[in-house]
Amino acid sequence: MLHVFLLGSFSDSARREQFEAVRAALAAEPNSPPTLLLGNVPGAEGEALDAVVLRPHLITILVLEPRGGRLTIRDFAHAAWQLNGAPLTGAAAADNPFQQFLQQKNALDQLLRPHLHAGQANLNFISGLLLFGEPVTFGPEVEERMSAVPAANNFQLLADPSRFTRRLAQLATPEIDLTAADLEHLAAELAPSADSTSAAAAPEPEEEPADALSDEPIAPTAGGFLQQKAAQLWRWLGAEDVTDLDEAPYGYTEKTLAARNHEKQELERLQASMQQELATQLRAMEAREAEREKSIAQLRQQLATAPPVASEAARLQERLAVENREKEALDAAILASRAESEARNRELDAKIQQLEQLMQRLQAAPISSPAAPGYSSASSPAPTPLHPTIRAGFRQVRAWRRRLPRLAALGTGVLAVALVVGGVKSLMAGPPTRFTEHGRWGLLEADGDTLVPARYSSISDFIDGQAVVEQSGAFGFIGKNGQEVLPPTYDALNPYREGYARVRVGDTYTFLDEDGQEFDHYYYNALDFAEGYAAVLDYRGWFYIQGPDTPAQNPKLFREAYSFHDGLARVRLADGYTFIRKSYLRSPEADTKPFGRYSSASDFADGKARVTQKGRTFYIDEDGDPVE
Template structure:
């Protein structure tokens, strides 16, 4: 017969699980080829809730989760959430939601406890397998297999729906050549048996009569007189189960004490971490202050530089405004001086208002040009304009009727009479001079806005820089005079052949 050592550390609160554990033991005893097996039931030394059963064989360790129910099993999620058996959640797993979560929660603590009991390192023990034992018949939902295959941590976790398959499933686990060995299992089973024997209640020998007190003896005599002396001492009438209940209570109190100690250690560790963080923050506070002071100094330096630049720009603008005021005063002085009357041909010429445009264009250029080039270009432009006007006039004369050609002489005399008063009127010269002065002022202001660039006339001659507004006025006056002379020298419209 197979060597199966079974030890129950405390009675189950659920009789169905107690019966299922006995069925597991019988299944291993029925196997002839079963190696030395150590079955530990209701193991509460590793934490609450207690583990239903642990099976140890040479090179194999398995944690059993007993579910004394049958029906249709559905697993919505393997790692979290309750499993449903016959559309009802499976209860009694403590803080864990389902058997897989229970197995994951107790896995490390069970290996640590076994290594301490066997005097082995945790790395020397084989991998811990998890087996959920159900009562037949059991059917699985379509999602169960997918859930088991999708979780990487479920490679050593199985569902067993028949107790007769449990020994075979355990043999299919990959064995290891290390611990626990058969000798280690035998030695541990011997120690466990001795511990349980010491915890059994002591019975008196037949030849020994215990010493009772007076009232206790009277009570026993009354018990015998009532005919209850033949009641067996087995549970629930006797007191044989009291030591086990006391042991279970002791273990429960010990677990609670361990949990409280662990909670206290956790709180102490958390407090230590908080103290370390506070020390680090206190150590870093001067660094923060230095960084803030440095940032404040940089900001003040930036503001100081900005104020200095703003003051410099304001001074530069004030200087330019003063220069502009002086230039305006000079222009006003020049405008108040007597101005030479312009010829009548200049007064009626339509090309005079367009003369300041070359000056504005020349201001925007980059390289200086000579003044006489500007005068030459102005004269050429004026002559070209006069010739263009004459050509247009000739074309108009040809197109007009003979009646219009017969009356052109009186019209010319009328135009001459209109032009002569303008020549004799000194205010006309002042108005023209004022116009030229305002145009020169605009040109000077544009020149100041473009950072005092020199006045330039585009040409291919040698560069000459013009900085004086008086020279601008002189150039304008010379251009107007030369244009008037060329207009007088130009042939009159009467000479155009009909």
């Protein structure tokens, strides 16, 4: 069922025709959900909204732009956008469509408030879509300008009208609590005050010329007429198949949100399962402890009544000592189990809280991903891959942006010679020592001279000649000669491990190679490289990578994955924890034998791992056999 309400007449014939194209596309959509389309909606100070689409779990403002061409953006949130070198002026005389969208959200909220309560139409989750009528190419700065504004996640650009209905389906969110019944009720309330049509109940329209578009709302019927009308309108709009637009970051926000929401639900289920499992284990151990207490009390009573010189007394003493030792071991196991559970529970709570904050930022405006351990929490969703040409361009821009401070630091040839001399001196004298002054950190040479003034918020220990430094909330590397190897530009940074350094960029994680170049892929979470592999998390789950190469299309996935130690890595599958060898990742018919499934497990240390199976906690060796 499609209800269309035209709340005013379009003064711009091009936008009116584009609105009719939108109407026809919605009417022709097969198996479409109940839909309410509002046109030329009155806004603040006489400014009108081009169109609004309401569906179950969806409220989207459409900003219509009939033209096409080359789009450039100097500042996404504030400055005028340029289309073919001229300001992109919308129907509301605004030359920044994003600002226009923010203002129209408030106007739409005022319109819907008398009809829907706040939970149904949460202002923070109203989405926006800039729909172009002709093909558009994007300047190389568009992605970077959009990614710099967190609120841009709710406002997307779509140059290909033929993808309009598919994009609408992707914008639905559970935070918009609209049902089909709500939409029918809203349509009934709006009907008396607006010209309206219904795709399911409207009479057959009179025959008209194929290219005519009336000022009054049209009521398309089903079947060939709708398909013919939609095809005609899309041809008029000059639609083309622009695949890379759907692959751009502003095209997969909804996928990212769905993946984060799924991850949060998985963590909550894991937490509930772990707490239930712990409660069961604790009840079993407490029952065993009660039996042990009862047995000890009986032994003490028998010992008190036994003759002092009887052999029975010695036997009772021995049994009592054994029972006491077993009780102490059981008490220690209970305490250890509780401590481990509390630690895991705190970790899960922190991850769930971070995911909730990230989802709020994705859906609203200012918004985060679980962080792995390491310096400053530098531990996804690997984003949907960009078009290779676009990806290469942005990677080059990022590379030069990182290199510029280092190139500037080199200075003239004289300074370069000084740096070499200083480097030799530093090698002879050993690593510098840290000192603090007024809450800031600097470095001293071995002879006590100041090598680096106190200007950093923190400086880590030197590892392989480099230390992590923090300045104004950003992290980089500094060498033993006091020169910045990598200027502080990352949100978090770990030392190099096996040739790669783990970094956090915003809410995602990636790695740097030894030349300081970022990997092409970004992840929700990641662990350092160990024994040639790094565990990473994207929207599919946890898996392992071996370097900067493109991850496998169908890697072996896990619910949890940890670093390799002595050739073994702890992982979690659907039925519990186990351990894998590297051959498991390479084999098409992999098997985790000789290891079983455990309700909990720790990493191997000194050839042993602590596991819990069927309520019993014990140690296993690297062959999966129990050991004392």
